[in-house]
Amino acid sequence: MPRMSAAEKQKSHDRILDAAARLFRERGIEAASIADVMHAAGLTHGGFYKHFSSKQALVAEAFRHAAGELLSGAGAGADAGGAARAGAQARFIARYLSPDHVADTGQGCPVAALGADAARHGGAVQAEASRAVARMAAFLAPDEPDGEDRGLALMALLAGTVTLARLADTPELAARVIAAGRRAAGILGKEAGEDPVETAV
């Protein structure tokens, strides 16, 4: 229909990105088509290439978008040190290892939802995924000598726990997976000097 202002175009762009980030996480990269994404954004498929050069480019941007939202959402106090930082980390972990996060794949962590897929896609998609992991691990890292590695292990535990919980056949198994993941995160945190999950409650 219309030619829209630059601000309107940006709005369309953001709607496409939001829809893509949600659909890719919900259905997987291959199972969500460009037409699906555009329809979810309230547009038709043909205009897509006015916004993105290819589906791969969209996937990469959508991954970055999702990771950014996840980190900014829980990032209050992240830059601080000491107790404020530990509190932000604990809150992040508590929310990550929650039934809500397990149920809401479409709005959840893209690493848990698309990590294995991104590893196969290579190129820009894998690059964005790798960057997201590095940023999340840095956020989770305690103020310690080998804090970065501790953050990586924590990140692996979080993503793995949510993936297994989503896999679970029964709500009981899913709940047990989450509880076990929380306890393990507490142990890993305690070894680092404090217990992120317990102190969050």
Added chain:
Amino acid sequence: MPRMSAAEKQKSHDRILDAAARLFRERGIEAASIADVMHAAGLTHGGFYKHFSSKQALVAEAFRHAAGELLSGAGAGADAGGAARAGAQARFIARYLSPDHVADTGQGCPVAALGADAARHGGAVQAEASRAVARMAAFLAPDEPDGEDRGLALMALLAGTVTLARLADTPELAARVIAAGRRAAGILGKEAGEDPVETAV
């Protein structure tokens, strides 16, 4: 061409299953077509439905097949108790968290390669994945009161670590992820009374 004996048909069936288990892990479920699988098994696409009722059925069986191979491969001493069991667990963990496993997606753990996909597919695929997780967690569980939950958390850490390592953009990051995962597995094991990774070396 031929009409083959029952044993020959079983051979074809197994070849299809092997090829499927490998291709699905390597490329993902959607990206590996039935024609690809049959071609990799040395057959043409048309005969597929003489062996499996649908692609979903093949995926489910292939997942079970892959999980079975993984567990039987490292299962020597799994049924025993005490030191023999702990040794089998430690060897499993050491092999799981190795660069070889990270590199060889096609022969590796199906939970790490296809877990997120299986959660989305639902039905028989998810059921097989869930059963695989339960079996692997039971194998990893220490002889303790809350050993089962410990096994689940360990399984989550293992799968998450391999996924992140495969995601990693650079070999350096991948190596750091594996090292961090190994250390974390050691910590979780120590809390359970022993250190599975260290005692494996």
Added chain:
DNA sequence: CAATTTGGATGATTATTATCATCCTTCATT
């Protein structure tokens, strides 16, 4: 206000897909 630009829609194209119908060939059985 006229001209140009450009988001977005419509529709085509080419490729690939899962699934199935049909046929051929050979093994097992009589």
Added chain:
DNA sequence: AATGAAGGATGATAATAATCATCCAAATTG
């Protein structure tokens, strides 16, 4: 040897995919 059963090949079908060419209408620019 003749017959029937069935594994596998060939080819068709129908749906869906990503990508692109073309067109339309409005908004910005002059």
